[in-house]
Amino acid sequence: MVRKAVGYFEGTDSRLLTQLIMLGYDTIPVSNGLDNHGKSVARINSEEKYDVLVGYLHKITAQDDDELQSQDIFHICRTYDIPLLLEVPTHLQERARELLPDAPKIVEFLDPAETLDRALQLLA
Numbered sequence: 001m002v003r004k005a006v007g008y009f010e011g012t013d014s015r016l017l018t019q020l021i022m023l024g025y026d027t028i029p030v031s032n033g034l035d036n037h038g039k040s041v042a043r044i045n046s047e048e049k050y051d052v053l054v055g056y057l058h059k060i061t062a063q064d065d066d067e068l069q070s071q072d073i074f075h076i077c078r079t080y081d082i083p084l085l086l087e088v089p090t091h092l093q094e095r096a097r098e099l100l101p102d103a104p105k106i107v108e109f110l111d112p113a114e115t116l117d118r119a120l121q122l123l124a
Helices: 014-022 070-079 090-099 112-123
Strands: 005-009 026-031 052-056 084-087 107-110
Touching: 005 014, 014 026, 014 112, 052 112, 070 084, 084 112, 090 107, 107 112
Parallel strands: 005 026, 005 052, 052 084, 084 107
Antiparallel strands: none
């Protein structure tokens, strides 16, 4: 039986990752293309993909001259139907949506306290 995989960007809470492992899910580092933390998110394809991606908002926001932009990550998530859970404190979520107005519905802004429950719902 293949275990479901959660791709996580650098800095994701180790307690969240430990809980996912203890519940039977694989956690695999994924890079935003700048930090070299695991496989680049740009290399996700139909053969090598994740069931959920998790990370902090700053990991997908890029400078104008960065090769990989948030829209590229959104396109990957839509193409391969991978939910992206972005951890943003509740009181900053409206501002996060303003920063990323083109975020598709597959991208969710969650308070870090809500991330595990939502990931488990998606992985069920």
